[in-house]
Amino acid sequence: MNFKEKPLFDYKDVRHWKKVYQSDISNIIVELKESLKEPAIVVLNGPVGAGKTTFTNIFLGEDNSGSPTYSLINDCGEVVHADFYRLETAEEIMHLELPMYLEEKKYFLVEWGKDYxxxxxxxxxxxxxxFQLDIESNEVKDGHDEASRNYFLKKIIF
Structure with a gap:
């Protein structure tokens, strides 16, 4: 007999933003926060160079907070920012002591967290x-020095 394995979770579309330039991201963040129920975990999903760290820096209100790739987790006031790019196994999540970092926080932004x-x-x-925020980069169009991005916010349902 073949049994189909039940998916671990599903998604529900919440909101989309298309053709967003870097100068527009702070406006998108205001709308994104209105769409989130707190405390919120937002998994930032997209390929290398999609703009996950740029989005996070603007979310944090900092121009140069950088990516926590080497420290894995940064505590930034009401926000915790994590970058799981260097994680090799799911078991490493347990050793990060996430509950300790997230006590009384509003947002947990996680780059490279989709697999976890x-x-x-x-x-x-x-x-x-x-939630998961998928970020796609568009091609550079005539008259623009940068590529626009598309953002797709989805609620993760377990």
């Missing part, structure tokens, strides 16, 4: 609301 969503969920309480 289920593991993050297991480590944290049900008080958190889970």
């Amino acid at each position: 969503i289920r593991d993050i969920y297991r480590e944290l309480s049900d008080d958190f609301h889970y």
